[in-house]
Amino acid sequence: MKLIRRAIASAIVGAALLSGNVFAQAKPVEIQMWHALTGLGGETLAKYGDEFNKMQSDYKVVVSFKGQYPEQRAAAVAAFRAGNPPHIMQMFDAGSGDMMGASKAIVPVSEVFKRAGMQFNPGDFIAPARGYYGLKDGSLLSMPFNVSTSVLFYNKDAFKKAGLDANKPPATWPELIAAAKKIRTSDASACSFTTTWLAWIQLEQLGARHNVGLGTQSNGRGGLNAELNFSNPLYVKQVQTLMDMQSDKTFSYRGRSNDASAAFQSGECAMITQSSGAYGGYIRDAKFDWGVAPLPYWPDAKGGPYATTVGGASLWVFNAPNRSVSEFKGVAKFLDYLKSTPVMTDWAKTTGFLPATNAAFKYLNDEGYYAQNPRTAVAIGTLANGKQGEHTGGYRFGRWTEIRDFYHEEVEKALQGKQSAKEAIENSIKRGNVAVRAFEKTASQ
């Protein structure tokens, strides 16, 4: 009897304490997160924000879409100058150099966790992403989140129609050219080959795949005084290849960023070099049998194929004069939640991005996910298990988004027949170096 009474009493006290707790509690600290993910990716990220808010009551994460990366970045820059930037901003690979230059505007992720008094081990992240977004001392500047790399998607139905082996996709560029010719002559599809993300794939990924650099100072990672020097014959050869294939009508240029994707999805183009992040969309929308292959390489290059490099985006933490410790704590807690294995595996499965952490990768592997979905295993294979070299770990230059567009413009001019492949590369380097120098001038204090 006494026991029951005591139990009831403690229950009442406990309830009172609990409700008292609810009433006495201060308003949750708001954490703003901006991102540039459209469609499925954006929806999924918003879902994680909601789930985090339900799990605890100290912080309230507000996830908002702020337009494509350049618009979002411009908005964040304006907000920072007004003294009120978002706490977390998702920024794509090419913007990393610019963010690094803004040393007063950002707080390295490793430092955020330190301020919050929380454990953070950069070693938890897959090595390529760690190298790309990290510093020499091993600490991380930004937290890798949506990780992708470049692969070749091919239309198996078109391959069969052209009399090609649908289970043996081209591994090298000469093989791809031969396959494209066969598709063209057999009229298996209207267009043989196209590419998305011209600079990212035909310049940056190509360089990593052959362990050839883009600039001095270990690809710009050593300092702001780095110079672009991607005049290696490999880069010229690649542009020349695209030009030759275009005149054979085996390559069709369909625009800069993701514009060409529709041409593969509709079945018009039989092969496309693309981000592995396109996987989810093709699963849903492509009405034919398709496969994924590693990004082709040139067999005559020294040392054989190397790994491809990281693409996608990472999460940056902004600093501001009025940021409190509890805000940083909330940021760290949310980032910690995002990198937890359940979230990372769910993210990879839903969107087709690669898991950013070793634990999530191991979990998916152990679960048999890659065995059941061999197409998703290709990207992680070339990224993480490929041969690593001096130039596979990525690059870091200021104003790289603009430099990518210089490359786009110069290669477009070459494809229009207005200049040679060599001129296209030389002009890109020349214009790129002007931008790199201008960045050095304004970024170094």
Added chain:
Amino acid sequence: MDRRVIFPNKLLPYLLVAPQLAVTLIFFFWPAGQAVHMSLLSQDAFGQSVTFVGLDNFKEVLSDPDYIKTLWRTLIFSGAVAVCALAPALLFAVMAERVVRGATFYRTVLVLPYAIAPAIAGVLWLFMFSPSIGILAYGLKKLGVDWNPRLDGGDAMLLVIMAAAWKQISYNFLFFLAGLQSIPKALLEAASIDGAGEWHKFRTIVFPLLSPTTFFLLVVNIVYAFFDTFGIIDAVTSGGPAKATEVLVYKVYYDGVHALNLGSSSAQSVILMAIVILLTAIQFKYVERKVHY
């Protein structure tokens, strides 16, 4: 006798114009002043290191061969848009004038495109002429035309000119129609009695009498092509391929938002501001005096 209304309260008139003044100051003078200020500074995107550089940004912009190329491109683009928007509008107006039954219906339909937002107009044209999915691109392909605005600068330019002109035709149409209706019928009847044909009447009477309207519309169309076509260009080509459709106003946006080169972008917008002030001055000086509504 002085017939002016005198307000006994000295403050009231100022209070009455205050909202309008506030709007103008906050949304026009302040940002314009900011642009002028920033055009004199060199700074990184985050404003961590700001230095005063005087007119260096202007020197840099005006000595940049790319900028000069963009200037020429803008002139060609504006001229083409003005011509492509004026000629059909005049034709439609002359035709619509002659319609007796259902005149209101025709006029309403012809005015409709003006109600469409620039970006939407751009997307409509983009879809129709998209090499992968566009119905008109499909037709062109069947005719043996190698159409690819994603790679061919000429194709891309043609596409944005058509989209931009199409949207402006309605506006021009309205003014031409009003202009036509103000031409004295007696003149035309007299000409008919003298045995003048339709074309002869148009050439010697209608067109000369319309000239104030035409000149006014020419200025308005050039201003439109200079400044209001951003949405169309952004939606259709984003200034590409290889800058083939990058006009001045698009370059301001690209250099500021994409390249985060704030000094150069501000200097360019100050130059654009000077151009629009000049065009407006021309319009006030020559057009307002001659156009009679």
